[in-house]
Amino acid sequence: MNPEDEVFKNFLVEMGEKLEELENGLAELETGFSQDVVNKLFRAVHTIKGGGGFFGLTKVSELSHVFEDVLMKVREGELPYADHMLGPFYSACDALRGMHESEDYGNKSDINQLCSDLREVEGGKGPDEAPSPSASEVEPEKRKDEEKVPIEKGPSNESLESSAPVDLTPKPKEVKAPPEESDNPPVVSRLEKSLNQNETIRVKVDLLNKLMELTGEIVLGRNQLLRQFAKMDDKSNLVAMAHMISDLQQLVLQTRMQPIGGTFTKFKRIVRDLAKQLDKPIDLVIKGEDTELDRSIIESLSDPLTHLIRNCADHGLEDPSTRIGQGKDRVGTVWLQARHEGGQVVITVEDDGKGIDAAKVKAKAVANNVISQIEADAMGENEAAKLIFHPGLSTAEAVTSLSGRGVGMDVVKSTFEKLGGAIDLETNLGSGTKVIIHLPTTLTIMSSLIVRIEGDRYAVPHSELKEVILVRPEDEIQIEQIRDREVYRLRGNLIPILSMEEITGVRREVEKDGKLSSKSGEVLFLVLHSGLNQFGLLIDSIDHTEEIVVKPLAQILSSHTFYAGSSILGDSDVAMVLSANGICQSHKLHIHDLETSVQSTKSFEEMQILDMQEKQDLLVFRYSRNEQLAIPLSLVFKVEQIEVGQIQNVADNHFINLEGKNILLLYLDKYLTLEPLPEDLETFYIITPKIKDFEVGIVASSIEESVHTRLNLDSPPINEAAILGITTVREKITFLVDLFSLAEQVSPDRFKRTDLEGKPEKDRLLVVEDTPFFRDLEKTYFESVGFRVTLANNGQEAVDLLMERPNYYNLVVSDIVMPVMDGYELVKTMKSAEKLSKIPVIALTSFTEEESREKALEAGFDGYAIKTNKENILRAVERFLVED
């Protein structure tokens, strides 16, 4: 390559930079006139003109010449700046850009119109200025001089008279020299500036990449050395070198880091164009331009971000008239922000437009067979909106020239994922959409946790790791099963728990029997996240933390997306690097987000929560042959088989003597509409309930089983006091007997309503309970003694209700284990909120251990009662009411 080519190449790079400056400058000018900006524009155009002339790019030079003239007049104050100038300026800038990119550098393009537009800006001053087509050639002397000057001489030639020596410094960078208006420029400061600017040099990206790669290997070598000599006594030299290598690595990483601002500013321009094209006023708010990212990542961001911003402008924002109609500001806003967060960079693109219509997306997804109707019905709003990332789904009904060509969001998504990032979306119908992109800051060296899973070691990048959780057998919250899937309730979020077996589909025979029952009964898992998705990964143990260089998988294995690659560890073993992103994708994890789970609609998330509700142990039995009945096992004291002959009759009542006690037999058909007991029975069963002062034996013809089931209680078809509701056990309709009401009916004098009755009707009670069974039960009890009861399904709902009317409730009765927000959390929240701290909170739980009571009181509960006993429940409440 001859040296001239090299110079020309440099000029092209430079021209690209100047064009960017020009675009940025124009965008700035748009926000307000400033002399500085005009100077900047002028210098940029001037450089382009100079170089263009030198290298014979006639059209470039011609157009920039005219452009420069106008700018000079504005700069000198001959021509006052006016907004209408922007249009022609932009067009000229665009044309220059086009020429820069075209093969013949625009030498054949027609620029007469552009030139005359520019001259018009000057107000018809054209003719004597530069009417000739090849302005650069036939210019007045002054110009001619400059054109001959090679590009290196470019800077501020206009102010030659002021400080010639400095202007001639031979670096193209010099063009950035500060604007000089005055006749006496501060020469010293200018010199300083030029020195500073000389402190950057251009380096080939390829060289940087090799440097990076090599540094990676050195880091690896260091790790191996450190391990090899771990047992040496004096390794101070080695350690010192290791530190230097760390520093080196940091610095090399930094060489590749660039602020994202360069990519961001070009969107000002795009948004401006869009606003014009769509006839919608749009305001673009940019934040976090300084956020630094690896240059290879930045390079790939431009296209997908452009797409997202176009989407915002085209589909997201409404017409000004619609906006005004909805009480919004006429001008739509698009926010583009970047920030560092936990070792990652988070970019958000947000608009205050109409949001995504989840119903529409669903309908389309169903029509295109992306999901089934059933799946669609179960989907929450945000989740449905995320369907737009599916190939071939776009909500725009009419295809416009801008977006909605059906290719789009899926490509955007895959672009970010290729970069090791993740994309997520939040939308609110009517108020806007927010796209959240998580990206790694760099692609090459990652700090990772090395873990062991069933004999193998794996590396998990810290950027994807949220926390490590150890569940001990005595812990309150355990891993639970929903339809063969394991889930864990992590601070109110349900997260799926996966094992390597599920991820890889390969079963490993390990000595330990089963993954959930290591010998100590402890379960260890990592919480990983990809975007907003979270899941747990079961592991056996944690080895150590290590800086690893991730090597991509060979193509032969590239379909295994749950691996990000492999890496050589310090002990020269190879470990697979797990990819949270890949795992989420390959498992199509639909992980709900908090907001939707709180919504009261029967969304998919809520169904999941229903799934999570405490299971009930029921004793299922029969009275007559056909009717199946059940009572909570927790209320059963004893079940005995007896012979008919053991029954003794006293007056009209039947008794039986058990362990020295005479127990009254209770025939349920007396109290419930049931068929009578079969007469030919020789043996039958009596169930003794665990209710104080209610020593009866409930007669049963047979005991079916005791089941551990989730209770879906429907209200009883007939209004019977002693039936709590009906449910289905083993596909048979089963009546759930309310033993407390039964007791009231059997011996009304003993079980007469507590003295509370009628007294506290001013008392308003909030019952917080996730299990419908107990919720209804408690409601009935409390209402029966005169409370006004409000129900909440979990702590979060309770807090919301309380905050709404902080002075309304006199007392809160809460369960402890609940989804979304548990009882401890609720009481903490209440006690720390000034308005709510005075409201007494009583724990009502099924834990009977003394520790639980202590723990509850410690957490801030004012009282503690166990759910099995009505008296207990009511008394716990009474105590507080009396005090109040």
Added chain:
Amino acid sequence: MLYSTFYLGQTQMAVPIPCILEIGRSFKFHPVRGAPEVIDGLINLRGKVVTIVNLGLAFEESKIEPSDESRIFIFKNNSELKEVADSDAVMETAPDNIGIHVDRISDVIRVENEELQAVPANMVHPFYKHVVRRDDSFIIILEPSKILNLHETPDLLS
């Protein structure tokens, strides 16, 4: 061109020497859980991660178990190959360094291009490129790019 030969069971096979990076033995395989069985695992070749294909399984025959005699033929990747490109034959391997695990290594043979014969119609296999006669036996010359890009012939991966 020179070929390195080896045995898969009783069959003698050969691959062109220019596309071989090195031949080694007794590597520690690091299994890739979830990968098809035909992948023995990854090895650490002095800082390079190399994926190893079990040639026995690639031919849908019995798996080659590591033994004193078994060897790993590690191939150059395409860019390494380009650096040493022989003008007389255009060869391709794979974008990545991949090795094949074989039963035992045998002689190096020189084969002139005229000696290369087409694979007989009754023994056509995607991995076979040519056959060549030596003494009383046939040696099958393999097409490395096909073995090393197994994933492009998915039916062989099952």
